[in-house]
Amino acid sequence: MIETYAIRRPEAQESPIARQIREDLGIDVARCLECGKCTGGCSYAAGFDYTPRKIIQLVKLGEFDKLLSLDALWTCLSCQLCVDRCPSGINIPRIMDYLRARAHRANSNITHKNIEKFYEIMLSDIKNRGRISETIMMIKYNLAIKNLFANASFGKKLFLKGKLKFFSPRTHNIKTIQPLFRRLSEKDGQA
Amino acid sequence: MSKADTAALIIGGGIAGLETALKLGQGGYTVILAEKESALGGNVAKLHSSFPRWEDPQELIKVKQAELKTLPSVRVLANTEITGLQRQSGGFTAHWTDRATQKSGSLPVQALIFATGFELFNASVYGEYGYGIYKNVVNSLEFEHLLGMYEQRAIHVPESIAFFKCVGSRDRSKGFPYCSKICCMYTAKQAGLVKKISPDTQCYVFYMDYRASGKEYEEFVRQVIEERKVRYVRGRPSKVVLENDKLLVRFEDTLIGVPMEASVDLIVLASAVVPRPETLALARMLGLKTDDYGFVEPVYGSPVRIEERIFMAGGCGFAIESLGAIAQGAAAAAEVTALFNKSE
Ligand SMILES: Cc1cc2nc3c(=O)[nH]c(=O)nc-3n(C[C@H](O)[C@H](O)[C@H](O)COP(=O)(O)OP(=O)(O)OC[C@H]3O[C@@H](n4cnc5c(N)ncnc54)[C@H](O)[C@@H]3O)c2cc1C
Ligand code: SF4
Ligand code: SF4
Ligand code: SF4
Numbered sequence: 001m002i003e004t005y006a007i008r009r010p011e012a013q014e015s016p017i018a019r020q021i022r023e024d025l026g027i028d029v030a031r032c033l034e035c036g037k038c039t040g041g042c043s044y045a046a047g048f049d050y051t052p053r054k055i056i057q058l059v060k061l062g063e064f065d066k067l068l069s070l071d072a073l074w075t076c077l078s079c080q081l082c083v084d085r086c087p088s089g090i091n092i093p094r095i096m097d098y099l100r101a102r103a104h105r106a107n108s109n110i111t112h113k114n115i116e117k118f119y120e121i122m123l124s125d126i127k128n129r130g131r132i133s134e135t136i137m138m139i140k141y142n143l144a145i146k147n148l149f150a151n152a153s154f155g156k157k158l159f160l161k162g163k164l165k166f167f168s169p170r171t172h173n174i175k176t177i178q179p180l181f182r183r184l185s186e187k188d189g190q191a
Numbered sequence: 192m193s194k195a196d197t198a199a200l201i202i203g204g205g206i207a208g209l210e211t212a213l214k215l216g217q218g219g220y221t222v223i224l225a226e227k228e229s230a231l232g233g234n235v236a237k238l239h240s241s242f243p244r245w246e247d248p249q250e251l252i253k254v255k256q257a258e259l260k261t262l263p264s265v266r267v268l269a270n271t272e273i274t275g276l277q278r279q280s281g282g283f284t285a286h287w288t289d290r291a292t293q294k295s296g297s298l299p300v301q302a303l304i305f306a307t308g309f310e311l312f313n314a315s316v317y318g319e320y321g322y323g324i325y326k327n328v329v330n331s332l333e334f335e336h337l338l339g340m341y342e343q344r345a346i347h348v349p350e351s352i353a354f355f356k357c358v359g360s361r362d363r364s365k366g367f368p369y370c371s372k373i374c375c376m377y378t379a380k381q382a383g384l385v386k387k388i389s390p391d392t393q394c395y396v397f398y399m400d401y402r403a404s405g406k407e408y409e410e411f412v413r414q415v416i417e418e419r420k421v422r423y424v425r426g427r428p429s430k431v432v433l434e435n436d437k438l439l440v441r442f443e444d445t446l447i448g449v450p451m452e453a454s455v456d457l458i459v460l461a462s463a464v465v466p467r468p469e470t471l472a473l474a475r476m477l478g479l480k481t482d483d484y485g486f487v488e489p490v491y492g493s494p495v496r497i498e499e500r501i502f503m504a505g506g507c508g509f510a511i512e513s514l515g516a517i518a519q520g521a522a523a524a525a526e527v528t529a530l531f532n533k534s535e
Contacts (some may be wrong), residue, residue, distance in 0.1 A: 033427075035399045036443030041319070042427030045443075045450045054448060060418060085319065085429050087362035 008061070015062025015078045025098055031088035032056045038082035038092055048072040050094045052082050059095070068103040072096070074112035127181045130171025134164050194219050197531045200285050200300040201225065202273045203471070205233025206513050207505025209255045210520025211527075216262030218528055223300065224265060227272035227290055231256055233308050234506075235513050239338040242380040243411040248513060272469075276303065276476050282500065296524045300501045302467035302527050305487055306520065307470040309506035312359035312366060312463035319430045320355065320460060327438060327457045328431065330358075330432070331374065334381060334459045341388050348389035353440050354396045355428050359463030361399070367463055367484060368376030372510040374461035375402045376411070381459065383415035394421045395453055397442060398427050405512070424453075431458060464510035479499065495523045502526050 012132045014022075014030070038052040045051045048059065049071040058067050067073075078093045086092070100119075103110055110116050121140050125132050135155075142150050158164040171177065199215055201208045204226030211225045230236065232252040241248045254444065259265055268287070274295070275286030282301040289295065311330050315323035322328045327349075340346045356378055359366035375398070382394040401423070403409045415421050430441040440453045466485040474481050479497055480488050487503045489495050495502045504523040505516035 031363070033399060035427035036425075036445040037427040037429045039443035039445075039448075039450055040426060040441050042450065051443065051450065052446060053443060053445065087357075087364055087366070087427070089364040117195075135403065 010061050015026065015060060015064075017062055017064045018059050021059060021095055021098065025091070025094055027091055027095060029056050029059045029090065029095075032060070032086060035087060037085045038090075039086060041081050041085045043077050043079045043081055043104055044075060047075055055095070056090065056091065067099050068106060069109045069111065070099070072109045073100045073103060074110065074115040116142075117141065117144045127177065130174045130177045131168060133168040134158075135167075138164075194531070195221055196246070197221065197301040198223055198299075199302040199304060199527050199531075200273070200283070200298070201304045201306055202285075203233065203306035203308055203505075203507070204228075204231040204267070204269075205306060205308045205505060205516070206235045206252070206255070207516040207520040207523075208233075208304065209252070209259065210517045211304050211306060211504055211523045212265050212267075213255060213259055213262070214521050215523030215527055216259065216265035218524070219264055220528065220531060222265045223268060223298065225268045225271045225273050225285075225287060227270065228449070229270055229291070231267070231269070232257075232330065235516075237332060237335050239335055240380060241344060241513065242281070242376045242382050242475075243405065243407040245380075245384075251513070274474065276473055278477060283528070302530055303502065304523050305470065305473070305501070305507050306501040306505050306523075307467055307473075308508040309464045310467050312465045314358050314460045314462045316365050317358065319327065320358070320428070320458070321431045321433075321438075322460055325431070325433060325438060325458075328460065329457070329474065330460050330462045331377060331381065337387075338381065341385070348385060348392050350391075351393035351453075351455040352382070352385060352395070352457045353428070353438075353453060353455040353460060353462065354382055354394070354459045356396065356398050356401075356461045357427065357463075358460040360461075367465070369463075369484070371403065371461075371464040373464065373512050374404070374510075375514065376408060378459075378461050379403075379412045379415045382421040383419045386415075386419040386421060390420075393455070394532075395440075395455065396421055396423050397440075398423055398425060399427055400425075426451075450482055464506065466507065470507050493522075493526070495519050496526055500530065 006072050018029050036053045042052055056107050073096055076093060076096045080093060082092045104116060118141055121137055122132060125137055138155055198221040201211050201224045204224050208224060209231060214223050215222045232433055235248045236252045238248040270289055270291040271287050272290055273285055274288050277284045283303055284297050285300055286297045287295060311332055314330055320328060356374055360371040366488045372452060376395055382396050385392050387392055403412045423442060426442040426445045428440050428442045432439045437454045438458055440455060442451060444451050471485040474487055480528055482488055486509050487497055487507050489497055489503060495504055497503055502523040504519040505511060
């Protein structure tokens with residue numbers, strides 16, 4: 001990854017985004033030892049624009065705009081390996097979730113619009129039906145990204161192995177799911 | 192009271208306890224030196240070469256031990272573990288067990304010196320490093336034994352070795368937050384010694400930073416990097432996977448900022464220095480102050496005085512290099528001398 005090195009002037013005190021992450025998530029990036037164990041073990045660092053350690057560093061530097069436009073926000077697998085390895089227990093995927101939500105709300109320059117779409121569709125499915133119907137989701141997703149045959153051969157394989165059902169019923173107890181979403185959107189409103 | 196009526200018990204015959212025994216013995220004081228192993232010297236007797244001048248630690252132990260033999264007021268009890276301590280007026284009752292014969296008994300003493308040393312953290316806590324699973328992942332003390340065999344050409348030196356620093360140290364999630372102080376230096380020594388015995392062996396040292404704040408320490412590490420050609424890689428290894436007969440180390444080179452891997456034959460873990468649980472048990476019997484981890488603690492203002500008539504020296508207080516342990520051993524002897532002269 002080729003970077004330009006415009007000279008920056010970092011603040012000496014805790015950056016605003018570092019403070020928000022500490023207050024909203026209870027994660028203090030000041031604990032980072034800059035050791036790189038997160039990046040060394042990350043399942044997908046080779047496909048990231050900024051690796052996990054560097055993301056923590058961007059938080060420390062207060063590079064908010066950069067953070068919201070990170071490619072890695074959308075390609076992180078949320079596999080939790082980095083959390084398990086981190087000597088300071090810093091929950092990087094939780095920070096990624098947080099930044100992803102903020103990027104979505106801020107309508108910032110998201111590099112993976114289709115992954116954002118995927119999240120949207122998946123969450124609305126859960127909200128309305130309590131669970132996901134993979135087939136319906138795939139169709140909705142392909143419509144949304146305007147590519148009807150995206151992942152078609154993969155879908156066929158899954159179907160033949162019995163992993164994809166045409167129809168999956170709504171959750172019986174949909175009433176327990178909806179308040180959850182209500183609470184979340186209220187919280188969202190505050191943030 | 193004469194010198195023969197007061198006796199000091201030194202618990203542990205490592206380099207610290209040896210030094211206390213020597214200094215008190217040279218002053219004519221009655222000393223009992225109890226060591227649970229069959230030989231004196233503790234960890235230092237297992238080392239091959241020392242930082243920062245490539246000195247011979249085993250020779251050092253030999254010299255000290257020979258001197259000790261000339262001192263009539265020093266009684267050395269090998270195979271003798273101190274298992275219990277009670278305060279009595281003007282002193283203590285110490286309970287001992289002979290580990291060879293299983294006999295046990297007790298003795299009265301007027302001063303106590305804890306010189307019980309330290310042990311290494313059990314690195315199998317880190318599933319990702321494979322200690323206790325892969326036979327070619329060893330801790331630093333086990334590696335000292337291998338170094339001895341390399342020196343004698345009893346076994347082949349591997350083609351490539353990776354040294355991991357801060358294993359269990361500087362880790363609040365699986366280990367301890369503290370820095371173990373000595374491992375940066377002994378890792379440099381171990382890697383440098385490998386290169387002396389076998390210049391073609393590839394040596395990687397993985398580090399977050401190297402701590403070399405003693406006299407000639409910085410120069411020593413630079414010598415290992417620049418002259419002995421040990422490759423220092425800045426990054427904490429994240430995972431070890433078995434790949435045929437080799438071990439693949441995954442890490443980030445944090446200077447360039449990209450994930451990388453290295454294939455090696457052997458991995459040496461610089462495991463954290465931790466207190467021995469037996470030391471903590473003895474300290475509790477006397478109600479002594481320890482820190483959060485179980486290291487015994489001297490009072491502020493003295494490097495070695497814990498409480499009235501109770502002193503410490505060496506690694507039971509915290510990680511320390513051998514010269515520091517010797518200095519504390521001598522300081523403990525000075526404290527006991529002052530105490531015994533006051534009581535006389
Ligand atoms: C891998 C490694 C490499 C090192 N390399 C160097 C180096 O190059 N240079 C250097 O200066 N330092 C080095 N050190 C540090 C050095 O080993 C220590 O400074 C030294 O061992 C401290 O001595 P000690 O007497 O305090 O403790 P120890 O060496 O641990 O000795 C304590 C003794 O007390 C005995 N004991 C414990 N409990 C009891 C009991 N209840 N009853 C009777 N006996 C008991 C133990 O059996 C042991 O013999 C190295 C350490 C390690 C782990
Ligand atoms: S959770 Fe994301 S950042 Fe962490 S190891 Fe997995 S892919 Fe990498
Ligand atoms: S593993 Fe943890 S401490 Fe190390 S660089 Fe990553 S976030 Fe920082
Ligand atoms: S002395 Fe060096 S290797 Fe040991 S814990 Fe401290 S920094 Fe890590």
